[in-house]
Amino acid sequence: MINQYVRYLRSCGIRVAVTASTGIAATHIGGTTIHSRSGIGIREMLSEYDIDLITQKEHIHNNINNVSVLIIDEISMLSSSTLDMINTVVQNVRRDWSPFGGLQVVLCGDFFQLPPITNGMDTTKRFAFASQVWKQLDLGFCYLDTQHRQTDEQFSIILDQLRIGSISEESTKQLQTRIHQPIVDHSAVKLFTHNIDVDRINQQHLDALEGDISTYPMKVQGDKKLLATLKK
16 A cells, blocks of 8 residues: 555655665565664664764755655554654754654554564553654544455454454354364464474475475675675
């Protein structure tokens, strides 16, 4: 959906910065991390010196001043303090003290999914929606509520209830009917709590494959730190 929106913006001649809170998410939308785009990197706080240092960089000025729309994907993994830091940098670069320096901001994600990784921060304050700038943005909300991954209506209801942590008695009974039942479809995905069980099942299936083993050497190029992360 984001890719389609970006194509639409560009077809209208609107310049857009496409970012995400993680490198992997950024690759899915042909963008960069918001940390890289804004110049904050891995900082957990910004001093006046840091702000001066970042705003003096020409490529950061280009990143921020040459766009009208800023997209941030996987917003659930961005902490409140990080979102406020990004806002501070953008305001200082654009010399505009309105939220995000007047850029149109599009935040995408699902707060029921992965939360930000924070050290000792109050869990109620760590999410992006607890930031100062979130309150100032006066965001409009668009909820996507069509389930594309499941066609079983009853199962979709159960998943939604589990997602918000409030499951009905009817759904509980439905799930309990599956306890100790044999798995008829052996191609079904199996979930385990320990990696050793995952590795065992995967190895069994690999060992059952017929034919010769082929080995393909990998070649890489690009930023050394990013490559190390991808390899890991």
